[in-house]
Amino acid sequence: MRIPRPLLALSLAVALAGSAANLLAEDGYRLWLRYEPVANEALAKAYRNAIGPIVADATSDTAQIALDELERGLSGLLGNKRSRSAPKLLVGTPQSAHIAKLGLDLSELGSEGFQLAQSGKNLVIAANTDQGLLYGVFAFLRHLQSAGSLDNVPLTSTPKIDHRLLNHWDNLTRTVERSMAGASIFNWFDLPYYVEPYYHDYARACASIGINGTVLTNVNSNATVLRPQFLEKVAALADTFRPYGIQVYLTARFSAPVEIGGLETADPLDPAVIKWWSDKIDEIYTYVPDFGGFLVKANSEGQPGPQAYGRDHADGANLLARALAPHDGIVMWRAFVYDFEVKEDRHKQAYTEFTALDGRFEPNVSIQTKNGAIDFMPREPFHPLFGATPETPHTLELQITQEYLGGDIHLAYLAPMWEETLESDTFATGPGSTVAKIVDGSVFGHNLTAIAGVANIGNERNWTGHPMGAANWYAFGRLAWDHELSSEDIADEWTRLSFGNDPNTVATITKILLGSHQTVVDYSMPLGLHHIMYPGHHYGPGPWHDQGRPDWTSTYYHNASERGIGFDRTVSGSNALGQYAPEVVEKWGSPQSIEDKYLLWFHHLDWDFQMKSGNTLWNELCLTYQSGVDRVDEMLDQWSSLQGAVDAQRHARVTALLRRQLEDAKFYKDACLAYFHTFAQRPFPEGVEAPEYSLDYYKNFELYHVPGHPGEQW
Numbered sequence: 001m002r003i004p005r006p007l008l009a010l011s012l013a014v015a016l017a018g019s020a021a022n023l024l025a026e027d028g029y030r031l032w033l034r035y036e037p038v039a040n041e042a043l044a045k046a047y048r049n050a051i052g053p054i055v056a057d058a059t060s061d062t063a064q065i066a067l068d069e070l071e072r073g074l075s076g077l078l079g080n081k082r083s084r085s086a087p088k089l090l091v092g093t094p095q096s097a098h099i100a101k102l103g104l105d106l107s108e109l110g111s112e113g114f115q116l117a118q119s120g121k122n123l124v125i126a127a128n129t130d131q132g133l134l135y136g137v138f139a140f141l142r143h144l145q146s147a148g149s150l151d152n153v154p155l156t157s158t159p160k161i162d163h164r165l166l167n168h169w170d171n172l173t174r175t176v177e178r179s180m181a182g183a184s185i186f187n188w189f190d191l192p193y194y195v196e197p198y199y200h201d202y203a204r205a206c207a208s209i210g211i212n213g214t215v216l217t218n219v220n221s222n223a224t225v226l227r228p229q230f231l232e233k234v235a236a237l238a239d240t241f242r243p244y245g246i247q248v249y250l251t252a253r254f255s256a257p258v259e260i261g262g263l264e265t266a267d268p269l270d271p272a273v274i275k276w277w278s279d280k281i282d283e284i285y286t287y288v289p290d291f292g293g294f295l296v297k298a299n300s301e302g303q304p305g306p307q308a309y310g311r312d313h314a315d316g317a318n319l320l321a322r323a324l325a326p327h328d329g330i331v332m333w334r335a336f337v338y339d340f341e342v343k344e345d346r347h348k349q350a351y352t353e354f355t356a357l358d359g360r361f362e363p364n365v366s367i368q369t370k371n372g373a374i375d376f377m378p379r380e381p382f383h384p385l386f387g388a389t390p391e392t393p394h395t396l397e398l399q400i401t402q403e404y405l406g407g408d409i410h411l412a413y414l415a416p417m418w419e420e421t422l423e424s425d426t427f428a429t430g431p432g433s434t435v436a437k438i439v440d441g442s443v444f445g446h447n448l449t450a451i452a453g454v455a456n457i458g459n460e461r462n463w464t465g466h467p468m469g470a471a472n473w474y475a476f477g478r479l480a481w482d483h484e485l486s487s488e489d490i491a492d493e494w495t496r497l498s499f500g501n502d503p504n505t506v507a508t509i510t511k512i513l514l515g516s517h518q519t520v521v522d523y524s525m526p527l528g529l530h531h532i533m534y535p536g537h538h539y540g541p542g543p544w545h546d547q548g549r550p551d552w553t554s555t556y557y558h559n560a561s562e563r564g565i566g567f568d569r570t571v572s573g574s575n576a577l578g579q580y581a582p583e584v585v586e587k588w589g590s591p592q593s594i595e596d597k598y599l600l601w602f603h604h605l606d607w608d609f610q611m612k613s614g615n616t617l618w619n620e621l622c623l624t625y626q627s628g629v630d631r632v633d634e635m636l637d638q639w640s641s642l643q644g645a646v647d648a649q650r651h652a653r654v655t656a657l658l659r660r661q662l663e664d665a666k667f668y669k670d671a672c673l674a675y676f677h678t679f680a681q682r683p684f685p686e687g688v689e690a691p692e693y694s695l696d697y698y699k700n701f702e703l704y705h706v707p708g709h710p711g712e713q714w
């Protein structure tokens with residue numbers, strides 16, 4: 001991508017003119033809550049004529065936050081020129097006389113829903129609770145910020161999933177596993193004495209998209225957080241987040257009774273252990289009366305768990321669940337378990353383990369299950385556990401941080417990937433039993449419903465490092481609230497809130513966002529390839545990696561040889577496919593009927609296999625890698641066209657990131673094709689650039705001190 005010099009000069013001039021006029025430097029701190037003045041004068045006038053004095057009576061901290069937000073939003077969007085004679089904006093719950101007398105039917109709203117309504121000339125934001133009110137205020141402001149018409153204000157909205165959580169993989173040392181956006185936002189050493197003002201901004205941002213819980217600590221957990229000294233710190237955070245409707249959760253280290261409790265065992269059936277957890281949990285509630293509960297990673301990747309004592313996951317989860325139940329706390333017990341000593345395909349292990357335990361869990365236990373059965377790969381078919389445990393609810397775990405998708409360096413808008421999972425049909429009780437409907441409890445009638453996103457937030461000024469990374473935080477929250485929203489609509493909404501409503505800017509950015517996930521897949525792990533990343537830090541390619549435990553190598557997953565490539569998970573192979581419903585098996589069981597995007601996930605095929613496009617597999621693989629690279633180039637072009645239309649600060653940062661992404665994409669493609677070529681031994685098809693260097697170059701290339709790598713000490 002080269003910009004001709006005269007054009008470059010022109011675009012620079014436009015950029016400068018633009019920034020002098022109204023494009024103030026934007027560091028990203030305000031996220032999607034910018035409340036810039038409404039640019040369209042006619043619209044601003046219409047808003048001013050429709051929104052006059054606010055009528056409200058705040059009786060709680062939450063209501064006060066909602067009203068402050070409303071004032072802040074309206075004065076940002078409309079200035080101080082609002083007319084006193086314009087119709088009123090009535091805000092409140094039926095506890096307030098001005099809402100009660102409207103006689104609105106709020107019976108369907110529950111404790112978190114809200115209604116935006118028109119009553120005569122007046123606009124109304126109503127809810128049953130102050131938390132619902134807060135969500136209603138954010139929805140109203142979102143509508144105005146995205147230039148919504150006043151005719152479309154009425155809206156009734158309730159969340160489809162009750163527990164909508166961020167999972168922070170943050171350590172007490174402030175390092176963050178798999179995140180590149182700086183250090184942890186939780187400044188443990190200063191707590192509880194100093195409560196950083198930005199904790200409020202974090203909670204406000206979460207609340208604005210409906211997130212109502214946060215797990216403060218890494219799944220690879222540290223028992224120290226359960227010590228009184230730390231519980232005081234947790235309490236300070238909980239106190240800060242509470243008025244924003246955000247509950248605090250912690251990860252529980254299963255061996256805590258031994259590590260900090262002085263017991264000899266952590267056996268979940270041992271009376272002393274049962275007592276220890278029960279006392280510990282009672283103690284936690286003295287610090288945090290509305291503590292949400294525990295997230296637990298046990299017997300996985302070296303974490304302690306009940307199996308060390310010959311017990312199973314249900315024994316472990318129930319131990320904690322019984323002690324939490326009197327306080328209304330819950331346990332999210334992770335299904336991300338696999339063991340390299342078990343010879344079964346890693347893909348199958350969680351299903352085998354947890355379907356056998358269905359019916360044994362306490363009612364306040366939810367199995368926290370990643371979207372796919374391996375591990376947050378750039379694309380995964382849905383996890384076969386969804387729909388397979390009628391008695392046990394699932395918390396869907398999504399990864400917002402881009403561990404395998406280029407960290408915070410690559411632009412990858414993840415909502416289309418999450419949408420793909422949510423819409424996947426498990427056929428559990430017949431067609432339409434989508435993952436979304438398993439998770440929202442409707443398929444099996446579960447009351448405990450939850451969804452979690454592994455956060456991409458750090459102490460970078462703009463929170464997420466990549467300015468576009470905020471779109472993923474935003475999209476997670478919006479989908480968690482309503483999984484029927486489309487990734488397109490969310491992209492459009494986020495772009496308007498974050499970059500304004502100029503039609504060309506909105507169209508260009510949403511186009512970039514919507515194609516970006518597929519682009520990353522194409523230049524890294526296309527056609528169902530997976531787990532071929534560089535070991536350890538996971539940034540960049542490592543298809544040759546074959547050392548150490550097999551289920552952490554790349555060769556275990558791609559099986560490339562002269563005879564072809566792919567993982568045979570059909571009946572002739574590991575038959576992981578057999579864990580899905582017959583309708584799914586029928587579609588995915590044949591390389592002719594399965595979608596290309598999952599092909600090599602389930603099938604091992606000859607290099608000359610005929611693809612639907614008419615290309616051989618080898619040619620298709622090469623062309624897909626190449627198209628991924630080419631599309632980064634296009635993104636760069638599209639983004640460059642916005643110079644002057646987007647503030648210079650974010651424009652420059654995204655430009656620099658896209659340039660690096662282009663180099664990385666080329667590197668990924670070249671490294672993988674150089675490696676696979678050694679087996680395929682066929683020419684590169686026309687239109688595909690042969691790798692720039694020899695395979696050895698890529699193999700020997702090392703990146704140092706990649707952020708977020710748990711093996712790094714820094």
Ligand code: BDP
Pocket residue numbers: 177178219220297301336375376403710
């Ligand atoms: C993998 C990460 C590892 C996490 C693990 C998990 O590489 O750092 O601890 O998932 O989810 O993706 O427990």
